[in-house]
Amino acid sequence: MKRIWLIGGTEESATLARAIAALQFPCVVSVTTESATSLYPIAPSIQVWVGKLDPNELPRFIKKYNIGVVLDASHPFAVEISKNVIRVTQDADAVNPHPVAYLRFERPTLTTDETGVWSIESFEKLLETDWLRGQRVLLTIGYRFLSLFKPWQDKAMLFTRILPSQVAVEAAIEAGFSSDRIIALRPPISYELERSLWRQWQISTVITKASGSPGGEDVKRNVAKELGVKLIVVERPAIAYPQVTNSVTEAIAFLSRIINDRSARIQE
Template sequence: MQLNSESHKRIWLIGGTGESAKLAKALLSVQLPLLISVTTENARSLYPISPLLQVWVGRFNLSQINQFLAEQNIIAVLDASHPYAAEISQNAIAACSQKNIPYLRFERPRCGLGGRGAEGQRGKLIYLDSFERLVTGEYLVGERVLFTVGYKVLPLFRDWHERSTLFARVLPATTSIAAALTAGFTQDKLFAMRPPIPLNLERELWRHWQISMVVTKASGTPGGEDIKRQLAAELGVSLVIIEPPIITYPQVTSDLGEAIAFCQQHTGKLA
């Protein structure tokens, strides 16, 4: 999407998540001008139509972010990207530091008592700090494993089809399904649906496939982590939780009011 480089100064909301949609509505309600970036055309539908809001679709490297900040007259950055989208956050932080532009990370609240570290286990909850640790360990041996982690990491588990029975739930998109098939997941071991997944449907899927282990990300309630925890305890299923990358953010909040105040402060529209 080509944007007007002569546009008024505005906030860059790094979006694509449910949190970013809530933030956008809240910021528009106090008449703040926004430029929202997402990585797919489908994500446009998350946001309302408003003359104060423009949506940019695409991906950035660091040099592109520097150019983007200047051309689009960005005066502050509110980062509500996915917790595992480390590259965009790290590049945005670096660019904002170079240009002295205020940056605030909006974090979704964590679900339960996560265990940051190389490895932690509480009953049937297993915390790991990376997918690589899961691939190289023995956690999956002989298990009927359901992956609910997106399609990008599925190729890491291609060799595990010989030692385990693997299933995957992916988005109902051609790219996601094709990637899963290429990674060795057959059609009868794939389920395509866009979250949120209702608890009853999640339960029936696990039962139908006789799942003994589920691999998920530490995605909080918006990512359905609470439902997976509940069902894992109910059905006696092991739940492997992959924690997000560690990023040192200049400022972080999980409070909507603080995020609005940050944006108002830097647009000169204090409540």
Template sequence: MVNSSGGIWLIGGTTESVTLANAIASRGMPCTVTVTTTVAKSLYPQTPNLRVQVGRLDTNGLEQFLEKHGIVAILDASHPYAVEISQIAISAACARHIPYLRFERQQLSSQVSSELDNSPIIYLNSFQDLIAGNYLHQQRVLLTIGYKHLPLFRGWQDQSTLYARILPSVTAIDVAIASGFSPDRIIALRPPVPADLEKALWHHWDISVVVTKASGVAGGEDIKRALATELGISLIIITRPVVDYPQQTSNVSVALEFCDRYV
């Protein structure tokens, strides 16, 4: 159905948001999706009722965005680590009394590792905890954390052998090189990465430590955890940031019911 009085703001940038966008488009609901890259835009359906806007939104530009697109409800399906846009959206929703729902991929169950159970999996709350510790010293490290946090590891380039797996984009590669990664220690690869390729990369580079985010199945966390256990390679998982979402679901049907309620 189409309601000319307003539409949904779907905060995108994840595989889950593409699934939601397709479902919303099939129902004919007016919807504006926001993403940060033109590559991401190409993943969404092209229909008269669904618009995809490329670019980063900040607090100053958000008011105009909400007015321009007549937003009546916010469905936040951004990446679990994209905290800034979620916080901006929540603040705007509260101020303008706009219904907000967080859609987030399910987390894999975690267990606190210990020396007693010889678990190769280590959970840390932040990249700062990782950098401040001695986890990487003289190790061969594969970073599968995206490109934004790579500058944090510049000081470790002469203390360990670092490799970065990033998305195949000019921005990501530029940041990696500026962070001290030589071209032979960068691999540009779009997920999902199958288990056999993941294993081959670890073997090829003789990796002793892998650093990743708690990104769930969509981010290949399950594959990395299984390989770390199989090969006895340390896997450091940076846990998800804690955000006080007003309401949250990982159920597509619940998300669509939310959209139906307000559009």
């Protein structure tokens, strides 16, 4: 039987993995950190693979694990893995002798229509504006984008909240954040804690990514409204997914069709 490749690391991917395990479909889940493995069920049909895949390694990975269908539930801003997997699954030569189906599981977006919430296309576009100048700014954007804000350390008072990992802390320090302007916490962040942190640092502007409710965007929106803080939401990168859903039921139905159809062909 062909395997499912679930590209994971998110809350939704854990939900999908449990549904896949319940059906006993063979599945390999890929995550980038060892700590993420705890999200997934211990089941005979589920194998968790830890590491970062080079684009050139993807065809080999697909063949090694006998992948028949990819369910991409990676983070909305993890665009490189999504782009590379779409490219490989659409390249018949790369995945011969059997085609590989692809489905993107995309968490719903939140609308930006309330007062005090500003939406912008990218970090680069944001830094072309003067929105941050003279402000006390909290960045809740992960560590990978912090280097973009290094030139702004002398134009605004910048704070950052990152994951409690060595690589994240080192990236924050390299971007010019002193230890008193870094807080390392693992989500989820409660409404009460979010509000307290903003008050403690007297934050006037918060920058976050359009990561939806699982990423705590809804909590930030509510706290911003209560405290009168400007919330800047950086939009998700635009990707032309071949197929996309935000429904667990639809995703599992898609997987079932692919797996059962290919199993039937083998039996014939």
